[in-house]
Amino acid sequence: MERILTSTVRPILQMQEFIEAVTFYHYLKSNVLESWINIQKEFVYNVGESTNEQDGAEIKAFDENKQEKECTPEESAIETSSEKSHITTLLIPSDYFLGIGDLTGELMRKCINNLGSGNIEGCYQTSAFVREIYKGFLSIGNVAKEMSRKVYTLRQSLNKMENACYTIHVRGSEIPKHMLADVLSSSHDDMMDEDEGFY
Known part of the structure; x- marks a missing residue:
């Protein structure tokens, strides 16, 4: 958007x-x-709800069974990309x-x-x-x-x-x-x- x-x-x-x-x-x-x-x-500014993006580090996420799993920053970015939007002045x-x-x-x-x-x-x-x-x-x-x-x-x-x-x-x-x-x-x-x- x-x-x-x-x-x-x-x-x-x-x-x-x-x-x-x-x-x-x-x-x-x-x-x-x-x-x-x-x-x-x-x-052009990128804005989004997620604020916990980290460069080069693995991000821990929880699946539905409350078990910890490892995901890469690329996978995390894919999950949160729908929340991002652009603001253009x-x-x-x-x-x-x-x-x-x-x-x-x-x-x-x-x-x-x-x-x-x-x-x-x-x-x-x-x-x-x-x-x-x-x-x-x-x-x-x-x-x-x-x-x-x-x-x-x-x-x-x-x-x-x-x-x-x-x-x-x-x-x-x-x-x-x-x-x-x-x-x-x-x-x-x-x-x-x-x-x-x-x-």
Whole structure:
């Protein structure tokens, strides 16, 4: 039996922050964007009445004659499988996309931090990754006010990263690596961050 839990009052911001954290973790780990389907699988929970499952140990059971008999964990699992059910918490796709919008702000900070540590190639990779996310967001269109704010913030973050890559490409040879972040921050002081929260 499978049940899908939804609620009219959802902790929207917390879900978006969760998506941001999970996708940022997977980007740092393997340089990929974790898909909605894979994250949705994490919201499927197995529940059941039996709580005495043991791994690798033999489980003692009693037959109708009150005599003790030995059964393996596999046999016990077969006996209790009918009592188990699945609960699925629905991850709404719009929450996933809004969380990805928040992720791009973290990636922009990572790109600038890469410059501070002298990792110029990492800055180029992160910028290209965010550019692909931006292309995907453009294909979604303007579906909601909150989505348009995320796209606006995403465009600002991408502009900062592309300007950083441009500055490195043009002036990289004349600026020491340990000073790149300072030069970029001083040249972008006039570009203010758009608030990612609610107004």
